[in-house]
Amino acid sequence: MKAAMYYGVGDVRIEDIPEPKAGPGDVIIKVESALTCGTDVKTYKRGHVLRRGRGPGVFGHECSGTVVEVGEGVTKFKVGDRVATHNSATCNACYFCKRGQTSMCKSRVGLGGAFAQYVRIPAPIVEQNAFKMPDDLSFQAAALLEPFACAVYGADEANIQLGDIVVINGAGPLGLMILRCAVLRGAHVISCDMSDYRLEVARQLGAAETINVSRVEDQVKAVRDLTPDGRGVDVAIEAVGLPEVWEKTILMARKGGTVVLFGGCKPGTTFTVDTELMHYSQLTLKGVFHTTQRHVEMAFDLICRRVITPEVFVTGQYPLDRVVDAIEAHARQEGIKNEIKCW
Numbered sequence: 001m002k003a004a005m006y007y008g009v010g011d012v013r014i015e016d017i018p019e020p021k022a023g024p025g026d027v028i029i030k031v032e033s034a035l036t037c038g039t040d041v042k043t044y045k046r047g048h049v050l051r052r053g054r055g056p057g058v059f060g061h062e063c064s065g066t067v068v069e070v071g072e073g074v075t076k077f078k079v080g081d082r083v084a085t086h087n088s089a090t091c092n093a094c095y096f097c098k099r100g101q102t103s104m105c106k107s108r109v110g111l112g113g114a115f116a117q118y119v120r121i122p123a124p125i126v127e128q129n130a131f132k133m134p135d136d137l138s139f140q141a142a143a144l145l146e147p148f149a150c151a152v153y154g155a156d157e158a159n160i161q162l163g164d165i166v167v168i169n170g171a172g173p174l175g176l177m178i179l180r181c182a183v184l185r186g187a188h189v190i191s192c193d194m195s196d197y198r199l200e201v202a203r204q205l206g207a208a209e210t211i212n213v214s215r216v217e218d219q220v221k222a223v224r225d226l227t228p229d230g231r232g233v234d235v236a237i238e239a240v241g242l243p244e245v246w247e248k249t250i251l252m253a254r255k256g257g258t259v260v261l262f263g264g265c266k267p268g269t270t271f272t273v274d275t276e277l278m279h280y281s282q283l284t285l286k287g288v289f290h291t292t293q294r295h296v297e298m299a300f301d302l303i304c305r306r307v308i309t310p311e312v313f314v315t316g317q318y319p320l321d322r323v324v325d326a327i328e329a330h331a332r333q334e335g336i337k338n339e340i341k342c343w
Contacts, residue, residue: 002342003116004323006059009047014321017058020112022071025123027130029065029083033139034114034340035314037062037147038172041331042241042264044324049267058113059323060340061087064133064142065119076126084142084303085121086129086149086296087111103153103290115323117342129296140310140339141303148308149299151177153291154237155185158260162186164234167223169249170263171198171210173313173337175239178262180205180308182235190226190233192219195333201312220251232257239263243271255281262288314339 001019006012022028040060042048067081077083090097090105097105109124121130133142155178160166164187168175171193182189183206190209191202199210209226216222224230232254238246241263250273253259265271277283291299302308315335318326326338 001117002320003113004059004320004340005056006043006113007056010044012044012059012324012327014323017116019118020120022069022074022120023123024072025074025126026071027067027074027077027083027121027126028069029063029085029119029121030068031063031114031117031119031342032065032082033143034060034063034342035140035143035147036060036326036330036338036340038174038241038330039264040327042266044327045331046266049264058116058119060114060116061111062143062146063111063114063119064139064145068118071123074126077130077132082133082135082137082139082142083121084131084133084137084145084300085111085125086291087114087125087146088290089122089124089128090293091124102292103288115320115340115342117320128293131300134304137304138310140314141308143339144303144308144310144313145296145300147173148177148303149291149296150174152181152299152302153295154178154239154260154262154288155181156295157286157288158182158235158237158258160185160187160235164188165227166190166235166237167192167233167249167252168237168239169193169245169252170239170241171195171202172239172333174262175237176201176205176313176336177308178237178239179207182237183207184307187235190223192223198333198336201336204312220248223252227254231255234258235260237262241265243269246271247273250277250283250285253281253283256283257281258284258286260286260288264289313337317341 091107167190191207238249316338
């Protein structure tokens with residue numbers, strides 16, 4: 001089969017590799033839709049902490065498809081079923097899983113890459129985080145499962161309450177998905193980004209206010225000026241992945257407010273928090289990573305109920321042999337996400 005193989009920073013090659021085979025509990029799907037992600041951009045441009053020490057592998061991690069083979073013991077799916085799948089599952093046995101902090105599982109099982117004609121869904125993912133699609137759900141919509149599950153988890157961890165003022169720094173795919181969740185929770189949402197196009201999408205998804213940060217001298221002041229008496233927002237969320245934006249996000253929160261640091265930064269970078277601000281304002285800072293099985297299930301239900309739709313998020317389409325072009329376009333913020341057609 002043809003697959004996009006990741007060898008390292010700036011090195012992705014389209015190659016012919018053996019088709020995967022289903023082991024016990026596994027499922028093989030023909031990839032019908034695969035999507036680009038900000039994590040793909042980061043991995044291509046600068047590497048990723050989760051790929052340290054790993055050899056070449058199939059690139060990508062968001063996909064949906066049709067079952068072409070089931071392994072021994074599989075009863076959940078049959079050949080011909082249309083499947084939405086997340087990209088990971090947890091062991092449910094390590095220290096973190098036992099404490100309900102499954103996003104930090106020490107033995108997480110991952111999908112073998114999405115930018116390929118066929119993908120093996122490992123048994124733990126089949127059991128925990130793969131779903132038979134309703135007949136009226138598109139493959140594009142189903143491929144949104146992985147990022148939306150992360151967004152649902154991030155919004156849940158932010159503990160957004162009805163009537164809260166929330167700022168979301170970054171109107172990329174994850175920022176927009178978190179925005180949608182915040183609006184559903186009854187929040188007054190301020191969306192910040194450098195792209196007029198993405199800010200218009202934010203308004204379509206329910207943002208009450210938008211700020212193009214390239215047109216303001218002081219982003220923190222611009223956000224605080226949109227809150228009563230300039231006190232700051234109840235919840236401030238960073239969905240960019242830059243230390244300087246982490247620091248600005250913290251300064252946007254009111255006294256007693258919550259800050260969710262969602263965007264993953266380059267390994268080895270640091271950020272600074274003023275100790276006086278942290279202490280006397282009683283801020284809560286939360287790092288949030290990945291998702292949990294419960295939030296994957298929640299996300300799938302919300303996708304089936306059309307809370308988010310691919311028409312908003314999937315704005316470009318590329319053949320498999322142009323996957324690098326798709327990643328570069330995503331990096332340039334052309335549209336929101338790109339679909340990779342593997343056939």
